[in-house]
Amino acid sequence: MQIDFKEINIGIYIRQCITERGIEISRICNFFKCSENEVNDMLCKKSTDTQTLLHWSKLLEYDFFRLYTQHLILYSPPTKTRNPEYKDTLPKFRKNIYTKEIIDFILEILETGYKTKGQIMAEYGIPKTTLHKWISKYKK
The missing domain is CATH 1.10.260 (434 Repressor (Amino-terminal Domain))
Incomplete structure (x- = not known):
């Protein structure tokens, strides 16, 4: 899909x-x-x-x-530090869980030349080391 x-x-x-x-x-x-x-x-x-x-x-x-x-994960703005007096009662989820579909999506953008590594890191908040790890591990 x-x-x-x-x-x-x-x-x-x-x-x-x-x-x-x-x-x-x-x-x-x-x-x-x-x-x-x-x-x-x-x-x-x-x-x-x-x-x-x-x-x-x-x-x-x-x-x-x-x-x-x-x-x-891809399009939400970075989270800001919250007021320490504020208590979250809702469950907390990690934002940095990248699925295979997201990795493929990012690598396809990079492969097609639609965006550069720098643009991808800036727009999606993906760390440089993570992006390079994906390239070496998943690039076809």
């Missing part, structure tokens, strides 16, 4: 996953307890609610939430 992390249109990715897995529309209708028209409406949407996305992830055995996580 080719992914554009800058612009996420979830309906397109769900439709692509359905095609790749060969899932019958009748099975989808039964799973969601809805009509074929309602399924097609879902597939035409650019975004969807989290409960519906969770159902799609279960049905298609693909973590669609990860698309958004990878977008955050």
